[in-house]
Amino acid sequence: MARWQPDARERLRQAALELFAEQGFAATTVPAITARAGLTTRTFFRHFADKREVLFAGEAELPAYAERLIAEAPAGIGPAALVLDGLRAVARAQFEGRKEEIRQWRAIVATDAGLRERGLQKRAALAAAIGDGFRARGLDATRAALLAETAVTLMYVSVAAWLEAGDDRKLDAIVESTFATLRATLDT
Known part of the structure; x- marks a missing residue:
């Protein structure tokens, strides 16, 4: 060799x-x-x-990226817009062009309990970073935690829909649709 x-x-x-x-x-x-x-x-x-x-190499990159997006967002942007803008940015930067790779990754992780646990740790680290970002913007701990968990759930639900979709929609468009569905659900 x-x-x-x-x-x-x-x-x-x-x-x-x-x-x-x-x-x-x-x-x-x-x-x-x-x-x-x-x-x-x-x-x-x-x-x-x-x-x-x-x-799981590079798993710290996404939480750091999300926290940086929150820190660099304009001061006047509201939390809901910040979540939506952040999720669209993450979709474009971290997921687009990698659909088959992500589908393969998820299939492999699903086969092993230890990998599923590691995936949950990755998800928790992302939520913690987002929560830290919102607290750094002055939000109280409860609002920051709700926004963080909601943002992570929105991303995971959107990614699942994107991977299952039989069309060519971009992930950021699915994120927008999922966000709109959440808003409609909360308003009813």
Whole structure:
């Protein structure tokens, strides 16, 4: 195996995803991943702590991005508009163009209780970051928590609808539709 081959991290990630899809997460070993990628296990552990990290690498990026969106929003924007604008921005920046990858990720995570738990931790970290962002804008803890949990739920419901949709709608359009449905539901 050649040392210093380019894109080792991406090759390892791609090999892992293929193997997870083919034989399941639990049955896939790090040596199998590295063999598929044409790299060594040492190289794998230089990039990932374990095989779960292939699925959750960069999980701190989305909460940090969401918190930054809230901090950088104009002072006069109301919380509901901030949630909607933020969700649309996240949809465009983090999800568009990755529909099949996200669909594959969700299918893999659904097969393993430990991965599902890790997914819930990821979701909780996102809600905490959004709540922190709203508290930093001066909202009380209860309002900040309600907005954060609502924003995360809206995103997760929108992503599920986007992945299940048989059309070419963009995720940000589905976010808008889901947000409108929530508003209509609360007004009835």
